[in-house]
Amino acid sequence: MKKTGSQILLESLKMEKVEVIFNYPGGAILPLIDELPCWNLKKILVRHEQAAVHAADGYARASGKTGVCLVTSGPGATNTVTGIATAFMDSIPVVVLTGQVPTALIGNDAFQEADIIGITRPCTKYNYLATDVRKLSQIIREAFHIARSGRPGPVLVDLPKDVLTDATEFRYPEEIYIKGYQPTVDGHIPQIKRALRLILKARRPVIYAGGGIVSSGASKELIKLAEMLRIPVTMTLMGLGGFPGTHPLSLGMLGMHGTYRANMAVTECDLLVAIGARFDDRVTGKIEGFSPKSKKIHIDIDPTSISKNVRVDIPVVGDCKRVLAKMIAFLQEEGGVKEYRGSLDKWHERIEKWGKTHPLTYQQTQVIKPQYVIEKIYELTKGEAIITTEVGQNQMWAAQFYLFDHPRSLLTSGGLGTMGYGFPAAIGAQVAFPERTVVDIAGDGSIQMNIQELATAVHNKLPVKVAILNNGYLGMVRQWQELFYERKYSLTHIGEVSPDFVKLAEAYGAVGLRATRPEEVVPVIQEALRIPYPVLMDFVVEPEEGVYPMVPAGEPIDQMLLV
Numbered sequence: 001m002k003k004t005g006s007q008i009l010l011e012s013l014k015m016e017k018v019e020v021i022f023n024y025p026g027g028a029i030l031p032l033i034d035e036l037p038c039w040n041l042k043k044i045l046v047r048h049e050q051a052a053v054h055a056a057d058g059y060a061r062a063s064g065k066t067g068v069c070l071v072t073s074g075p076g077a078t079n080t081v082t083g084i085a086t087a088f089m090d091s092i093p094v095v096v097l098t099g100q101v102p103t104a105l106i107g108n109d110a111f112q113e114a115d116i117i118g119i120t121r122p123c124t125k126y127n128y129l130a131t132d133v134r135k136l137s138q139i140i141r142e143a144f145h146i147a148r149s150g151r152p153g154p155v156l157v158d159l160p161k162d163v164l165t166d167a168t169e170f171r172y173p174e175e176i177y178i179k180g181y182q183p184t185v186d187g188h189i190p191q192i193k194r195a196l197r198l199i200l201k202a203r204r205p206v207i208y209a210g211g212g213i214v215s216s217g218a219s220k221e222l223i224k225l226a227e228m229l230r231i232p233v234t235m236t237l238m239g240l241g242g243f244p245g246t247h248p249l250s251l252g253m254l255g256m257h258g259t260y261r262a263n264m265a266v267t268e269c270d271l272l273v274a275i276g277a278r279f280d281d282r283v284t285g286k287i288e289g290f291s292p293k294s295k296k297i298h299i300d301i302d303p304t305s306i307s308k309n310v311r312v313d314i315p316v317v318g319d320c321k322r323v324l325a326k327m328i329a330f331l332q333e334e335g336g337v338k339e340y341r342g343s344l345d346k347w348h349e350r351i352e353k354w355g356k357t358h359p360l361t362y363q364q365t366q367v368i369k370p371q372y373v374i375e376k377i378y379e380l381t382k383g384e385a386i387i388t389t390e391v392g393q394n395q396m397w398a399a400q401f402y403l404f405d406h407p408r409s410l411l412t413s414g415g416l417g418t419m420g421y422g423f424p425a426a427i428g429a430q431v432a433f434p435e436r437t438v439v440d441i442a443g444d445g446s447i448q449m450n451i452q453e454l455a456t457a458v459h460n461k462l463p464v465k466v467a468i469l470n471n472g473y474l475g476m477v478r479q480w481q482e483l484f485y486e487r488k489y490s491l492t493h494i495g496e497v498s499p500d501f502v503k504l505a506e507a508y509g510a511v512g513l514r515a516t517r518p519e520e521v522v523p524v525i526q527e528a529l530r531i532p533y534p535v536l537m538d539f540v541v542e543p544e545e546g547v548y549p550m551v552p553a554g555e556p557i558d559q560m561l562l563v
Contacts, residue, residue: 001169002167002168002169003167003168003169003170004031004035004133004164004165004166004167005031005130005133005136005159005163005164005165005166005167006031006032006034006035006164006165007035007170008133008136008137008168008170009032009097009136009140009159009164010032010035010036010039010041011137011170011172012136012137012140012141012172013041013068013140014039015141015172016066016140016141016144017065018041018066018068019041019042019065020041020042020043020044020059020068020431020432021036021041021042021043021044021068021069021070022044022046022051022052022053022055022056022059022067022068022069022070022428023036023043023044023045023046023052023069023070023071024045024046024047024048024049024052024070024071024072024076025045025072026071026072026073026074026076026099026112027072027073027099027112028072028073028074028076028099028100028101028112028160028161029070029071029072029073029076029097029098029099029159029161029164030099030161031161031164031165032070032097032099032159032164033070042431044427044431044456044460045456045459046424046427046453046456047452047453047455047456048079048450048452048453049071049075049076049077049079049080049083050079050080050082050083050420050424050450051083051423051424051427051450051452051453051456052069052070052071052080052083052424053069053080053082053083053084053086053087053094053096053154054083054086054418054420054421054424054425054428054450055067055069055424055425055427055428055431055453055456056068056069056083056094056096056428057083057086057087057092057094057421057425057428058388058411058424058425058426058427058428058429058432059428059429059431059432060087060092060093060094060428061092061408061411061425061428061429062386062408062411062428062429062432062433063408063432063433064217064408065093065432066093066094066095066144066147066148067092067093067094067095067428068094068095068097069083069094069095069096069097070097070098071096071097071098071099072098072099072112073098073099073100073101073112073113073114073116074111074112074113074114075112075114076098076099076112077098077099077100077114077116077119077158078114078116078119080096080098080120081119081120081123082416082418082420083096083418084096084120084123084124084154084156085123085416085418086413086415086416086418086421087153087154088123088124088125088153088154088415088416089413089414089415089416090211090238090413090414090415090416091151091152091153091211091212091215092152092153092154093147093148093152093153093154094147094153094154094155095140095143095144095147095154095155095156095157096124096154096155096156096157097156097157097159098116098156098157098158098159099159099161100113100116100129100158100159100160100161101113101160101161102160102161102162103131103160103162103163104162106160116156116158117129117156117158120156123154124153124154124155124156125146125147125151125152125153125154125155126143126146126155126156127155127156127157127158128142128143128155128156128157128158129158129160130157130158130159130160130163131160131163132163133163133166133167133168134168136163137170137171137172137173138173139157140157141172141173141176142176142178143155143157145176145178146178146181149183150181150183150185150301150302151183151212151301151302152215183301184301184303184317184318185301185318185319185322186318186319186322186323187299187316187317187318187319187322187323187326188316188317188318189326191314191315191316192316192323192326192327192330193330194314195273195297195299195314195316195327196327196330196331198271198295198297198313198314199229199231199271199273199297200336200340201271202269202270202271202295203270203343203344203346203347204265204268204269204270204271204294204347205229205231205232205269205270205271205272205273205344205347206231206232206233206234206251206265206266206269206271206272206273206294207222207225207226207231207232207233207234207243207273207275208233208234208235208236208254208266208272208273208274208275208277208283209222209233209234209235209236209239209242209243209275209276209277210235210236210238210239210242210274210275210276210277210278211236211238211239211242211276211277211414212239212275212276212277212299212300212301212320213239213242213243213275213276213320213407214238214239214241214242214276214407214408215276216276216301216319216320216321216322217321217407218242218275218276218319218320218321218324219241219242219243219406219407221320221321221324221325221328222242222243222275222320222324223243223244223247224324224328225324225327225328225331226243226247226249227249228328228331228337228341229331229337229340229341230249230340230341230344230348231249231273231344232249232250232251232265232347232348232351233247233249233250233251234250234251234252234253234254234258234259234262234265234266235250235252235253235254236253236254236255236277236280236283236414237253237255237282237395237399237412237414238412238414238415239276239277240253240399240404240410241404241405241406241407241408241409241410242276242407244404244405244406245403245404245405246383246403246405247405251265251351251355252360252400253399253400254266254283254557255280255282255283255284255285255551255557256282256283256285256550256551256553256557257396257399257400257547257548257549257550257551258283258549258551258557259355259359259360259400259549260354260355260357260358260359260549260560260562261351261354261355261358263549263551263557263558263560264351264354264558265351265354266290266291266294266557267289267290267291267292267293267556267557267558268293268350269291269293269294270293270294270295271294271295271296271297272291272294272295272296272297273296273297273299274296274297274298274299274300274312275299275300275320275324276299276300276301276320277300278300278302278305278308278309279305279308279309279310280309280414280415281309283557284309284310284557285551285554285555285556285557285559286554286555286556286557287309287310288556289555289556289557289558289559290310290556290557291310295313295314296310296311296312296313296314297312297313297314297315297316298312298314298315298316299316299318299320299323299324300315300316300317300320301317301318301319301320302317303315303317358549358562360400360401361563362545362563363563364518365542366517366518367518367541367542368515368516368517368518368521368539368540368541368542369518369541369542369545370393370394370397370469370471370539370541370542370545371397371400371401371545372518372521373467373469373521373525373539373541374397374398374401374402374441374467375401376521376522376525377402377439377441377467377525378401378402378403380522380525380526380529381437381439381529383402383403383404383405384406384409384436384437385409385436385437385438385439386408386409386411386426386429386433386436386437386438386439387402387404387409387410387411387438387439387440387441388410388411388412388421388422388423388425388426388429388438388439388440388441389410389411389412389421389422389440389441389442390419390420390421390422390423390440390441390442390443390446390447390449391412391413391417391418391419391421391422391446391476392419392443392445392446392474392475392476392477393443393469393471393475393476393479393545393546393547394441394442394443394446394469394475395412395441396476396547397441397469397547398410398412398441399412400547402441411425411426411429419445419446419449420446420449420450421450422440422441422442422446422447423440423442423447423450423451423453423464423466424450424453424456425440426438426439426440426464426466427453427456427457427460427462427464430457430462430463430464431460431462434462437465437529438463438464438465439464439465439466439467440464440465440466440467441467441469442466442467442468442469443468443469443470443471443474443475444468444469444470444471444472444494444495444498444501445473445474445475445494447466447468447501448499451504454504454505454508454509454510454534454536455508455509457510457534458508458509458510458533458534461533462534463531463532463533463534463535464534464535465528465529465534465535465537466534466535466536466537467525467528467537467539468501468536468537468538468539469539469541470495470498470501470538470539470540470541471495471541471542471543471544471545472493472494472495472496472498472543473489473492473493473494473495473543473544474491474492474494475545476547477492478492478493478544479546479547479550482544482546483546483550483552483561484552495543501514501536501538502514502536502538504536505534505535505536508534510533510534510535510536511528511531511533511534511535511536512535512536512538513527513528513535513536513537513538514537514538514539514540515537515538515539515540516540521539524537524539525537546563548560548561548562548563549561549562549563
């Protein structure tokens with residue numbers, strides 16, 4: 001029996017075990033939208049196509065599954081570009097399905113026609129224009145395989161309207177082979193042994209863990225390796241949670257707003273073991289001054305990341321989880337671990353001293369400090385919430401003061417730095433885990449970029465909590481203006497015309513709460529956590545609070561501005 005392209009697509013999603021699809025309808029995608037009610041799929045109707053991709057992205061980051069979203073052609077498709085680029089920069093597996101005008105009209109400037117393939121080619125891992133219904137199931141099979149294998153990433157499939165209505169026999173490929181795309185997952189054994197020999201010679205080693213630890217599920221292996229050898233671990237923003245933030249070996253985050261001890265340890269170490277990280281400029285600062293005394297080992301599944309920004313001495317291409325498992329096995333076979341652990345005493349004493357002299361801190365006053373709000377969210381959720389963030393000061397304070405002990409507990413736009421990401425991502429995470437507490441930590445500027453998704457949360461009864469650190473500014477830009485532009489706050493003061501967030505929440509059918517004094521912070525958070533509905537918390541915080549430590553752009557990471 002023949003099936004239409006729409007039916008074949010949905011049969012294919014079923015074969016890929018897709019449970020939820022985030023979508024926004026439109027004319028070109030109507031044949032598929034019309035078919036959707038007949039299928040056992042959770043359908044989340046968002047209020048903007050950008051939010052559809054962020055929600056699918058948040059679902060993927062929280063669950064480890066591939067997120068799926070569906071939008072129409074033209075402006076619907078182009079509205080997804082920011083979300084696609086966000087997922088691309090952070091290596092998140094998302095399949096984006098876009099409607100397209102009929103194949104006969106492609107290239108004719110038809111109504112709502114956009115070359116979404118050409119537009120997204122630089123920011124997708126791969127993209128397809130499906131022009132023949134007979135190849136549709138093969139395309140979907142490949143799209144999911146590419147999205148989640150190797151270094152994960154977004155894949156876009158553009159679906160002309162006539163392909164969705166044409167019919168053919170359905171057959172789903174059991175196996176897939178894509179010529180030219182065979183990611184290396186098992187590290188080269190001689191390279192792994194070379195790396196181990198170098199590690200066992202080091203006396204001031206540091207592990208630098210990135211998002212690859214989280215995406216490959218390598219947290220347990222990382223903890224075991226670090227504990228076996230007693231090597232301190234620092235993390236990138238994307239790596240937070242990949243190693244427990246409360247672990248005695250944790251140095252916290254590295255880089256522009258990293259901890260003093262992490263930045264100093266990386267600067268002074270004699271061996272840096274980078275695992276699933278890409279030496280981003282926010283981590284390295286001035287390249288010439290980055291970890292100048294160390295040999296470097298780099299473990300990563302993406303060979304193009306090796307020595308791209310920083311030259312490394314020993315590359316190991318492979319899946320982080322598999323490579324670390326091999327390292328642990330070799331160490332257990334060859335011994336010598338006990339002696340090595342004892343040789344690091346002086347290094348640990350030095351790191352401990354850095355931690356004591358310059359801990360993360362802030363000055364408490366009679367005005368609410370944003371760091372205090374995050375500390376209280378951490379305490380009242382017992383560190384077990386899924387935290388999403390917007391981008392800017394709120395993001396950095398969350399990274400510094402909420403100690404992430406579990407992988408996939410921090411969802412944030414690290415690479416692209418997308419304002420407006422956190423709230424729809426929180427919706428995606430809440431869909432993945434309806435029973436868990438999900439909190440979006442936001443600024444009063446960034447929340448307004450996708451605040452229309454309050455309707456999505458209310459409509460779908462998703463009890464997402466939003467904590468707005470309301471300082472009346474686009475805070476991080478203001479901080480740069482304060483430090484480097486003689487306090488000229490051009491175009492960053494937004495407080496004069498801001499919505500009443502409590503009334504806005506109520507207008508959407510959500511609950512709004514506000515705290516203006518420090519003693520109101522805890523009761524507001526407690527009340528929000530008690531309410532089983534979407535809640536928007538408005539914390540009126542110190543307007544000119546800064547994020548510290550801070551490494552000025554272009555400086556080495558040991559040149560930090562401190563509180």
